[in-house]
Amino acid sequence: MTAHRQLHLAVAFPGSGPAGVGPAGWAGAHPGSRLAFASFERLAHTAERGLFDFLLLDEEPPLPEHRGRLHELDPVGGPEPVAVLNALAEVTTGLGLAATVDAAVGEPYDLARRLATLDHLSAGRAGWRVADPADARPGADFRAADHLDPYGRAAELVSVARRLWGARSPGGAARPFAHRGRYFDIEGEFGLPRSPQGQPVVIQAGESERARELAAASADVLLVRHAPLETARSRHADVGRRLAAHGRTPGELKVMPQITVVLGDTAAEAQERAAGIRRQRITPQYALYALERIWGTDLSGYDPDGPFPDTAPSPGPPDPPEAGGSPSRDDRRLALAARWRTLAREKGLSVRETVIEASGRQSFVGTPDTVAADLHRYADEGAADGFVLLPQLPADGPEEFVDRVVPLLQERGAFRTAYRGGTLRSHLGLPQPAQDR
Amino acid sequence: MSARYGRGLLHLAAALDQPGVLDAGPYVALARLAERGGLDFVTLDDSFARPGPDALGVLCRVTPATRRIGLVPTVTTTHTDPFRVQAAVATLDWVSGGRAGWRIDVSATEEEARLFGRRPAAPAETLWQEAGEYADAAAKLWDSWEDGAEIRDAATGRFLDRDRLHRVDVTGTAFSVRGPSTVPRPPQGHPVRVVDATDGHARTVAARHADVALVRAAAPAQAAAVRDELRERARSSGRHPDSLRVLVSLLVDLGDGEFAAEPGHGGGGPRPTARGPLYRGGPVDLAELVAGWHADGVTDGFHLVPVDPHRDLERLVNGTVAVLRHRGLFRTFYPGSTLREHLGLARPANQYAVTGRTP
Numbered sequence: 001m002t003a004h005r006q007l008h009l010a011v012a013f014p015g016s017g018p019a020g021v022g023p024a025g026w027a028g029a030h031p032g033s034r035l036a037f038a039s040f041e042r043l044a045h046t047a048e049r050g051l052f053d054f055l056l057l058d059e060e061p062p063l064p065e066h067r068g069r070l071h072e073l074d075p076v077g078g079p080e081p082v083a084v085l086n087a088l089a090e091v092t093t094g095l096g097l098a099a100t101v102d103a104a105v106g107e108p109y110d111l112a113r114r115l116a117t118l119d120h121l122s123a124g125r126a127g128w129r130v131a132d133p134a135d136a137r138p139g140a141d142f143r144a145a146d147h148l149d150p151y152g153r154a155a156e157l158v159s160v161a162r163r164l165w166g167a168r169s170p171g172g173a174a175r176p177f178a179h180r181g182r183y184f185d186i187e188g189e190f191g192l193p194r195s196p197q198g199q200p201v202v203i204q205a206g207e208s209e210r211a212r213e214l215a216a217a218s219a220d221v222l223l224v225r226h227a228p229l230e231t232a233r234s235r236h237a238d239v240g241r242r243l244a245a246h247g248r249t250p251g252e253l254k255v256m257p258q259i260t261v262v263l264g265d266t267a268a269e270a271q272e273r274a275a276g277i278r279r280q281r282i283t284p285q286y287a288l289y290a291l292e293r294i295w296g297t298d299l300s301g302y303d304p305d306g307p308f309p310d311t312a313p314s315p316g317p318p319d320p321p322e323a324g325g326s327p328s329r330d331d332r333r334l335a336l337a338a339r340w341r342t343l344a345r346e347k348g349l350s351v352r353e354t355v356i357e358a359s360g361r362q363s364f365v366g367t368p369d370t371v372a373a374d375l376h377r378y379a380d381e382g383a384a385d386g387f388v389l390l391p392q393l394p395a396d397g398p399e400e401f402v403d404r405v406v407p408l409l410q411e412r413g414a415f416r417t418a419y420r421g422g423t424l425r426s427h428l429g430l431p432q433p434a435q436d437r
Numbered sequence: 438m439s440a441r442y443g444r445g446l447l448h449l450a451a452a453l454d455q456p457g458v459l460d461a462g463p464y465v466a467l468a469r470l471a472e473r474g475g476l477d478f479v480t481l482d483d484s485f486a487r488p489g490p491d492a493l494g495v496l497c498r499v500t501p502a503t504r505r506i507g508l509v510p511t512v513t514t515t516h517t518d519p520f521r522v523q524a525a526v527a528t529l530d531w532v533s534g535g536r537a538g539w540r541i542d543v544s545a546t547e548e549e550a551r552l553f554g555r556r557p558a559a560p561a562e563t564l565w566q567e568a569g570e571y572a573d574a575a576a577k578l579w580d581s582w583e584d585g586a587e588i589r590d591a592a593t594g595r596f597l598d599r600d601r602l603h604r605v606d607v608t609g610t611a612f613s614v615r616g617p618s619t620v621p622r623p624p625q626g627h628p629v630r631v632v633d634a635t636d637g638h639a640r641t642v643a644a645r646h647a648d649v650a651l652v653r654a655a656a657p658a659q660a661a662a663v664r665d666e667l668r669e670r671a672r673s674s675g676r677h678p679d680s681l682r683v684l685v686s687l688l689v690d691l692g693d694g695e696f697a698a699e700p701g702h703g704g705g706g707p708r709p710t711a712r713g714p715l716y717r718g719g720p721v722d723l724a725e726l727v728a729g730w731h732a733d734g735v736t737d738g739f740h741l742v743p744v745d746p747h748r749d750l751e752r753l754v755n756g757t758v759a760v761l762r763h764r765g766l767f768r769t770f771y772p773g774s775t776l777r778e779h780l781g782l783a784r785p786a787n788q789y790a791v792t793g794r795t796p
Contacts, residue, residue, distance in 0.1 A: 035620075035621060037500075037532045037534075060524075060619035060620070061619070062619065063617055063619065069599060070597065070599040070602055070617070072595040072597045072598070072599050073595060073596055074596060075596050076619070077582065077586075077597075077619060077620060077621045078619065078620070079524075079527075079528040079531055080521070080524040080525045080527075080528040080620065082494065082525070083494070083497045083528040083532065084497070084532060086494045086495075086497035086498045087501050087532045089498055090461065090465070090498050090500070090502055106521070107516065107518075107555070109485065109552045110485075110517060110553075113490075113491055114491045114494060117490040117491040117494040118494060121460075121461045121494065121495065174488065186554040187552075188548060188551050189488075191489055191490075192488065192490065284594065285593065285594030285595070286594060
């Protein structure tokens with residue numbers, strides 16, 4: 001075991017995407033703050049002050065609908081991430097800049113060119129998070145993503161993009177490419193040479209078998225959910241085995257759980273703050289909405305502060321069979337409803353209290369000392385290569401983490417005290433991709 | 438001709454194109470220079486057919502380094518997704534605080550078509566018709582969020598007012614999109630749309646959808662004729678002709694010294710070349726030309742494309758613009774903050790908004 005394994009740190013912007021603020025946690029922020037460039041600039045400056053590896057901006061999902069109408073409670077609407085990152089490149093010098101871009105839509109040439117532009121203009125700091133095809137939400141098909149196999153398309157898109165990024169000689173001379181695959185049939189010359197880091201860092205997310213396999217085959221970073229230490233360690237080992245099967249060494253894919261952190265001067269204060277944040281996120285209206293999504297019926301007659309429904313939801317029409325033989329969406333929905341009803345009955349909780357109770361705890365809650373020690377333990381015991389901080393409330397940047405936890409990680413020798421190189425690949429300790437032959 | 442008497446303020450724009458440049462620095466430097474000259478906007482051309490960075494990405498990069506100047510990248514409507522493009526243009530508008538434009542263009546070559554492999558190359562007429570549908574869909578998506586749709590009403594827990602969001606469902610000849618957009622309505626309502634209307638097929642799109650039309654013309658009479666035609670066509674498609682600015686687009690070569698216009702082409706006036714009309718001469722003579730054409734009501738202004746970007750833009754700002762300012766013919770500071778304000782164009786009403794509702 002290495003005594004001082006180095007952590008990698010990143011932060012995600014409170015978007016409404018899968019890594020986002022989520023349930024109605026916007027109270028207290030100003031209108032338009034999800035769009036003002038100043039919000040992004042402030043976050044980027046804080047992340048850079050904390051010497052983070054990268055900032056991740058999510059692509060906005062299509063507006064959610066609920067019961068046939070646009071859903072009004074969640075914060076939605078935000079900028080196109082690659083455009084914002086190009087602007088952030090002007091006001092930062094070391095921070096990596098990563099965008100989530102859907103791989104179920106979009107054409108490889110255009111996508112590769114836009115990301116290569118960001119990579120050149122930022123002198124090698126670009127990252128591309130390939131959105132997990134399993135994240136596809138209702139309405140996502142409105143952008144003409146009419147594919148039977150989104151994983152297959154995503155895999156081909158990533159491999160074509162990498163090919164294009166390497167399609168020019170080191171001197172910059174154009175070399176023609178031709179690709180004939182299942183989804184793309186293209187040829188020509190790519191308009192940009194290799195960037196200062198060779199090519200953008202490819203980030204993938206997902207827990208599923210296929211997502212993990214796809215990442216092991218070609219990604220540089222794998223984003224995963226937070227898990228207890230033992231689970232995280234065996235997951236990490238599994239990823240390592242898959243990497244080896246693809247002829248790659250363990251350091252070539254960084255596994256980074258996405259976590260939430262709540263700090264306090266004492267353990268009790270931290271717990272209290274964590275509970276307060278959960279209450280703030282789950283408004284009375286949101287609690288009913290969460291219930292309606294599971295029950296599939298109008299529950300607006302219920303009092304969020306009143307008793308939990310004593311009827312089970314009725315089964316819906318069977319889902320089309322899903323890959324991998326996982327339980328159908330309807331089964332999962334019914335199982336969730338049963339769990340919530342049991343929870344409410346056993347603890348005597350109201351609707352809102354049940355949703356708050358069930359909606360998940362923050363990943364790390366404690367004093368800066370205990371949180372730094374916990375994070376360090378994950379890295380030291382081979383359970384994570386680093387972490388992506390997810391904000392819980394819109395006004396909640398990584399300031400406190402940067403001011404109170406980063407110095408402790410540095411004291412432990414677990415985090416850099418300066419950027420050693422200029423590119424995102426150098427921050428992550430990733431090799432430059434080999435030149436296309 | 439009424440246009441002559443209705444002559445407005447002089448508008449000036451310049452191109453930032455620097456072939457082969459991939460670093461941000463030179464683009465930022467030129468945009469700042471143009472801003473020092475008080476120009477309405479800068480353009481950055483783009484094409485999949487030649488090497489170079491994504492123009493919209495470059496102008497996003499320029500945004501935090503500038504404060505007032507309009508930023509107009511070329512984005513093709515062929516081979517691209519209108520949903521994403523309108524979102525990216527709207528984002529440029531948000532990031533720049535209302536300074537975004539979009540130069541609408543098409544990609545007609547077989548070479549470009551093969552980079553995408555989705556369809557064969559098509560004739561310009563078809564592509565410009567698609568461009569019109571595309572521009573129309575983009576405007577619908579920009580309008581799909583009414584201003585103030587984000588209400589953040591803590592009492593009811595509502596982030597949005599769904600009555601101020603609108604479904605969009607457009608099936609064009611070459612695309613289909615559905616909305617609402619994921620980006621709220623941009624600060625200018627509609628970022629400024631620019632169309633090079635020199636090509637006849639582009640003229641219909643320019644008359645219907647453009648806020649600024651560019652005309653490559655070597656002679657005043659030719660420029661005036663196209664301007665009159667565009668204004669007339671704008672009127673017949675239901676627009677007020679004054680909602681369209683027509684700028685003459687010229688290549689400029691200011692490298693030969695103050696009065697060294699080549700003999701034989703009228704004291705430095707533009708002459709046709711394979712790349713378009715070229716003005717070669719000194720910056721003071723160029724100021725004469727600009728002032729003269731504008732005074733005659735031939736044009737609302739000029740879009741100048743430097744042959745040597747650094748040299749010519751520097752001479753343009755410190756020579757030509759200085760002379761025009763000295764004569765009181767061009768702004769000495771930006772009275773407004775958005776590109777529409779520089780151009781004297783109103784913020785468009787939302788096509789979906791119900792009038793008379795309390796805000």
